[in-house]
Amino acid sequence: MSKKQDKNIDPLMMDHDYDGIQELDNNLPTWWIGLFIITIIYGAYFVTDHLILGNQVSAEVYREQEVLMAQKAKEESKAPSVKLTALTDAASLASGKAIYMKNCMACHGLEGQGVVGPNLTDPFWIHGGSVDKIVHTIKVGVPAKGMIAWKSQLKPQKILEVTSYILSLQGSNPAGAKAPEGAKE
Amino acid sequence: MDTTQQVKVSYDNAIVKNFAWATVIWGIVGMLVGVIIALQLPLPGLNFHEYLTFGRLRPLHTNAVIFAFVGNCIFMGVYYSVQRLCKARMFNDVLSTLHFWGWQLIIVSAAITLPLGITTSKEYAELEWPIDIAIAVVWLIFGANLIGTVWKRREKHMYVAIWFYFATFIAVTILHVVNSVEIPVSFMKSYSYYAGAQDALVQWWYGHNAVAFFLTTPYLGLMYYFLPKAAGRPVFSYRLSIIHFWSIVFLYMWAGPHHLLFTSVPEWTQTLGMVFSLMLIAPSWGGMLNGLLTLRGAWDRVRDDAIIKFMVVSISCYGMATLEGPLLSIRALNKVAHFTDYIVAHVHVGALGWNGMLTFAILYWLIPKIYNTKLHSKKMLDLHFWMATLGMLLYVCSMYFAGLTQGLMWLDMDSDGYLKYPNFLDTVLKLIPFYYLRAIGGLIYLLGAVLMAYNLFKTACSGQLEVNEEVLVDANFNLENHEDEEEEGVHRWLEGKMGLFLVLTVVASVAGGLLELYPTYLIEGTKNHQVVVKPYTPLELEGRDIYIKNGCVNCHSQMIRAISAETKRFGNATTFAEDLYEHPFLWGSKRTGPDLDRIGGRYNNVWHYRHMEAPVSMSPGSIMPAYPFMITNKVDTSTTQTKLKALRVIGVPYTDDEIDQWKESYEKQALEIVESLKADGIDAKTDTEIIALIAYLQKLGKHDAIKK
Ligand code: HEC
Ligand code: HEC
Numbered sequence: 001m002s003k004k005q006d007k008n009i010d011p012l013m014m015d016h017d018y019d020g021i022q023e024l025d026n027n028l029p030t031w032w033i034g035l036f037i038i039t040i041i042y043g044a045y046f047v048t049d050h051l052i053l054g055n056q057v058s059a060e061v062y063r064e065q066e067v068l069m070a071q072k073a074k075e076e077s078k079a080p081s082v083k084l085t086a087l088t089d090a091a092s093l094a095s096g097k098a099i100y101m102k103n104c105m106a107c108h109g110l111e112g113q114g115v116v117g118p119n120l121t122d123p124f125w126i127h128g129g130s131v132d133k134i135v136h137t138i139k140v141g142v143p144a145k146g147m148i149a150w151k152s153q154l155k156p157q158k159i160l161e162v163t164s165y166i167l168s169l170q171g172s173n174p175a176g177a178k179a180p181e182g183a184k185e
Numbered sequence: 186m187d188t189t190q191q192v193k194v195s196y197d198n199a200i201v202k203n204f205a206w207a208t209v210i211w212g213i214v215g216m217l218v219g220v221i222i223a224l225q226l227p228l229p230g231l232n233f234h235e236y237l238t239f240g241r242l243r244p245l246h247t248n249a250v251i252f253a254f255v256g257n258c259i260f261m262g263v264y265y266s267v268q269r270l271c272k273a274r275m276f277n278d279v280l281s282t283l284h285f286w287g288w289q290l291i292i293v294s295a296a297i298t299l300p301l302g303i304t305t306s307k308e309y310a311e312l313e314w315p316i317d318i319a320i321a322v323v324w325l326i327f328g329a330n331l332i333g334t335v336w337k338r339r340e341k342h343m344y345v346a347i348w349f350y351f352a353t354f355i356a357v358t359i360l361h362v363v364n365s366v367e368i369p370v371s372f373m374k375s376y377s378y379y380a381g382a383q384d385a386l387v388q389w390w391y392g393h394n395a396v397a398f399f400l401t402t403p404y405l406g407l408m409y410y411f412l413p414k415a416a417g418r419p420v421f422s423y424r425l426s427i428i429h430f431w432s433i434v435f436l437y438m439w440a441g442p443h444h445l446l447f448t449s450v451p452e453w454t455q456t457l458g459m460v461f462s463l464m465l466i467a468p469s470w471g472g473m474l475n476g477l478l479t480l481r482g483a484w485d486r487v488r489d490d491a492i493i494k495f496m497v498v499s500i501s502c503y504g505m506a507t508l509e510g511p512l513l514s515i516r517a518l519n520k521v522a523h524f525t526d527y528i529v530a531h532v533h534v535g536a537l538g539w540n541g542m543l544t545f546a547i548l549y550w551l552i553p554k555i556y557n558t559k560l561h562s563k564k565m566l567d568l569h570f571w572m573a574t575l576g577m578l579l580y581v582c583s584m585y586f587a588g589l590t591q592g593l594m595w596l597d598m599d600s601d602g603y604l605k606y607p608n609f610l611d612t613v614l615k616l617i618p619f620y621y622l623r624a625i626g627g628l629i630y631l632l633g634a635v636l637m638a639y640n641l642f643k644t645a646c647s648g649q650l651e652v653n654e655e656v657l658v659d660a661n662f663n664l665e666n667h668e669d670e671e672e673e674g675v676h677r678w679l680e681g682k683m684g685l686f687l688v689l690t691v692v693a694s695v696a697g698g699l700l701e702l703y704p705t706y707l708i709e710g711t712k713n714h715q716v717v718v719k720p721y722t723p724l725e726l727e728g729r730d731i732y733i734k735n736g737c738v739n740c741h742s743q744m745i746r747a748i749s750a751e752t753k754r755f756g757n758a759t760t761f762a763e764d765l766y767e768h769p770f771l772w773g774s775k776r777t778g779p780d781l782d783r784i785g786g787r788y789n790n791v792w793h794y795r796h797m798e799a800p801v802s803m804s805p806g807s808i809m810p811a812y813p814f815m816i817t818n819k820v821d822t823s824t825t826q827t828k829l830k831a832l833r834v835i836g837v838p839y840t841d842d843e844i845d846q847w848k849e850s851y852e853k854q855a856l857e858i859v860e861s862l863k864a865d866g867i868d869a870k871t872d873t874e875i876i877a878l879i880a881y882l883q884k885l886g887k888h889d890a891i892k893k
Binding site: 012013018020021022023024025026027028029032034036040041042043046047049051088091102103106114116118139144145146148152153154155 | 266269270272304340342344399413414419420421422423424425426428433453456457459460461463464466467468470471474601603604607608633726753754787788789790791797798802803804845
C-alpha cells in the first residue's frame with residue numbers, strides 16, 4: 001500500500017496522542033472477523049454436541065471398550081492349546097538371541113548366568129523348565145519377584161524364539177553363574 | 186478555556202536502568218542453565234552433583250527465564266512507559282526501590298533453594314511457601330506503584346498498553362494466590378492444599394495463564410508502546426485493540442484444561458479447555474496484526490533497522506505460537522504431541538522468539554535513550570539478530586522433529602495390535618542427535634545475548650545516565666473538563682475511569698477460573714467414590730518427598746492417558762479416585778523417561794537399587810541421571826510425624842494410631858526392603874533415602890483398594 005493511499009484510508013484519531021504515539025482506527029480485517037465468528041460458532045456447536053447432547057466418547061466409555069478388547073483377547077488365547085516345541089533353526093535362534101540381548105540381558109546376564117534374575121543356563125527352574133512353562137513365565141511374568149510380563153511387548157512367536165534361545169544355553173556353564181534356584185528338571 | 190500552565194515532571198530513569206541490567210544479567214544466567222540441562226540429556230555424566238542434577242536444574246532454568254529475565258524486562262518496560270504515558274513520575278520512589286530489590290532477592294532465593302531440592306514440584310510455581318508469600322508482597326508493591334501512577338496521571342485516557350499492564354497485575358495476583366494455597370510442614374516444606382485431579386486443574390489453570398498473563402499480556406503492552414515508538418508509525422487500529430484486549434482477558438482463563446486432555450480430570454473441563462483455546466486464535470492474532478500492520482509504510486526500516494527486525498520476528502513468533510497452541514488442544518494432535526519435545530519446541534517459539542526477541546529490541550532501543558547516547562555498535566546488533574534467529578530456528582526445528590518422531594513411535598502399532606516400539610528406551614535413544622542440535626542452537630542464542638550485554642555495556646560507558654529526565658507537561662489537567670466529552674464512545678469514556686476499568690478486568694478474567702474450578706472442587710467433596718485409596722505409609726511418604734525433592738517429575742509422568750497405545754505400554758489408564766490423596770499431584774508434563782504410575786511390582790527391589798545407583802547397569806544406554814548419593818544420604822525423619830498430621834488436616838485419613846506409631850511402621854517396612862536386598866548381597870541401611878524411594882516406587886499403582 002502506498003503512502004498516499006494510506007492517508008486516505010486510515011482514519012487518524014486526532015485526540016489520541018500518548019507520548020507521541022498516535023492511533024488509527026482502521027476497520028478490522030474481514031477475514032479476521034470471519035475467523036473469530038467461525039471459531040465461536042464451532043465452539044458452541046462442539047459444546048452442545050459433546051456436553052449437552054452427550055455425543056462424546058468419554059474416557060469411561062473408552063475404558064469399557066478396552067475391557068471388551070481384553071476379554072476377546074483372553075478368549076482367543078484360551079482356544080486351541082497346541083503343545084509347543086523348541087525351535088532349532090539358526091534363524092529363529094538368532095532372532096531369539098537378539099530379543100534376549102535387548103530385553104533380558106540386564107537382569108539375566110550377557111550369557112544367561114543371572115544377575116537380578118536367576119541363572120537360565122542350569123537345569124534348575126523356579127517355574128518349570130518345559131517349553132510351555134517357560135513360555136508361560138515369560139508371557140505373564142512374576143511381577144511380585146521382579147520378572148516382567150512380556151505378553152504386551154513380545155508376540156507369541158517372539159516369545160517362543162527367545163525361549164528356544166534360552167534352552168539352547170542349557171549346560172553352557174558361563175563364568176560367574178548365579179547359584180541354582182528352584183527345582184532340578 | 187483557561188490557558189494551560191506547564192509544570193516540570195521528572196521521570197525516574199534510575200529504576201528503569203536497574204531493571205534493564207537485571208534483565209540482561211538474569212537472561213544470561215537463565216539461558217546458561219538452559220544450555221547446561223540441554224547437554225545433560227545426551228550426556229547424563231554431566232549430572233555431577235546431587236544439587237546439579239537435571240531434575241533440580243530444570244526448574245531453575247524455567248524460573249530464571251520466566252520470572253527473572255522476562256519478569257525484569259516487564260518491570261523495565263512498564264516503569265519506562267507508564268511514566269511517559271501518564272506524564273507522571275512513578276507513584277512512589279520507595280515502592281520502586283522495594284520492588285526492585287525485593288524481586289531480585291526472590292530470584293536469588295530461588296537460585297539457592299531449587300538446587301537444594303526445596304520445591305513444591307508444581308510447574309512454574311516450585312518455590313516454597315515463605316518465598317510464595319514474598320512474591321505476593323512484592324507483586325502487590327508493584328501493583329500499588331503501577332495503579333498509583335496511573336491514578337495521578339496527567340492524561341485523561343489510558344493508552345492500550347496500560348490496559349494490558351492492569352490485566353497482568355490483576356490476573357497474576359489471582360493466579361498466584363489461588364495456586365499457592367498450601368499447608369506448611371516446616372520452614373521450607375509444604376503440601377499443596379489441593380490433591381490429584383483437582384490439583385492438576387488448579388495447577389494448569391495457573392500454568393496456562395502464567396503464560397497468558399506473564400509472558401503474553403505484559404509483552405503486548407510493551408509492544409503497543411515500544412513498537413510505534415521505534416518505528417515512528419501510528420498504531421494500526423484502535424478498535425482492534427479494544428476487541429482483542431477484552432477477548433483475550435475473558436477467554437484465556439478457560440483454556441487451562443487443554444494441558445490435561447485424556448486424563449482423569451472431568452470430561453467437560455477438557456472439552457471447554459479445547460473449545461476456548463480455538464476461540465483464542467483470532468484474539469491472539471488481533472495482537473499480531475495490530476503489531477505487524479503498524480509497520481505498514483515503514484517496511485524499508487524493517488530491512489535495515491535490526492531493532493525493528495527483532496520486533497517483526499518476535500511478533501511473527503507470537504502469531505505462530507498462538508496458532509499452534511489452539512491446534513495442540515485438539516485431541517487428535519494433542520495425543521501425538523503431549524509429553525514429547527514437541528511441546529518444548531512450542532514454548533521456545535514463545536520464549537526465544539516472542540519474549541526473547543522483543544526484550545532484545547526494547548533493550549537496544551531503551552539503553553541508548555536513558556544514557557543519552559548512541560548504540561555502541563550497529564554491526565554487533567546485526568550479528569546478534571542473526572545469531573538469535575539462527576539459534577532459535579536450530580532449537581525449535583530439532584525439537585519439533587524429535588517430538589514428532591517420539592510421539593509417533595509411542596503410538597505406532599502393528600496389524601496385530603502390538604506396539605511397534607515396546608521398549609521405551611528405544612524411542613529415547615532416537616532423539617540423542619536432536620538433543621545435540623538443540624544444545625548447539627541454544628548455545629548460539631546464548632552467545633548472542635552475551636554479545637548484546639557487551640554492546641550495551643559499551644553503550645552505557647559512552648554515555649551518562651539521565652537519572653531524572655525532566656520534561657514540561659500540562660499542569661492543571663482536569664478529568665472533568667474536556668470538550669470532546671459528548672462525542673466519545675463508551676469505551677473511550679471507560680478509558681478515563683481507572684477504577685471501573687480495573688473492576689471490569691477482574692470480572693472478565695475471574696469468570697473462567699470460577700466456573701471451571703469451583704464445580705470440580707464441589708465434585709471432590711460430594712462424589713461418593715467407590716474405591717478408597719489407602720494413604721501412603723510414613724516410609725512411602727518420605728520416599729515420595731525424595732521423588733519431589735529430586736525433581737523426578739521433570740522427566741517422568743504419572744498419568745497414563747486413556748489412549749490404547751498408552752494403556753498397552755504402561756497399564757490401565759489413571760483414574761480420578763486413585764489420586765484422591767496426591768498432595769501435590771505428580772502427573773508431570775514431559776515424558777523423557779517412561780510413565781511411572783504403575784511401576785510398582787514391575788521390577789524387584791534389587792533392580793531399583795541398582796538402577797538408581799547407575800541406570801545404565803539395568804538399562805544400557807539410559808540417559809537418566811545416576812543417584813548414587815541416595816545410598817548414603819539419610820532421610821530426615823524429624824518432620825515425618827508433622828507431615829502426617831498436616832496431611833490429615835487437608836483430608837488424608839490417617840488414623841491416630843498411624844500418626845502415633847509412625848516410627849514403628851517406618852522401621853518395619855524399611856527393614857523388609859533391606860532384608861530383600863541382602864538376599865542379593867546388597868548391604869543397605871534402613872534410614873537411607875534409597876530405601877524410602879524404593880518403598881514409594883513399589884507402591885505406585887499398587888493402591889490397596891478397599892470397597893466402601
Ligand atoms: C527386570 C529384570 C528382568 C528382566 C528384564 C527379565 N527378567 Fe526374567 N526374571 C527376573 C527375575 C527377578 C526372575 C525370578 C522370578 C522368581 O524369582 O520367581 C526371572 C525369571 C525368569 C524366568 C524363570 C526362571 C525360572 O527359574 O523359572 C525366565 C524363563 C525368564 N525370567 C526369562 C526372561 C526373558 C526371556 C526375559 C527377556 C524377554 C527376561 N526374563 C527379562 C528378572 C528379569
Ligand atoms: C533426565 C531425565 C530423568 C530424570 C531426572 C529421572 N529419570 Fe528415571 N528414567 C529416565 C529414562 C530416560 C528412563 C528409561 C531408561 C531407564 O530405564 O533408565 C528412566 C527410567 C526410570 C525407571 C524405570 C522405568 C521403567 O518402566 O522401566 C524408574 C523406576 C525411574 N526412572 C525412576 C526415577 C526416579 C525415582 C527419578 C528421580 C530420583 C528419576 N527416575 C529421574 C529419565 C529420567
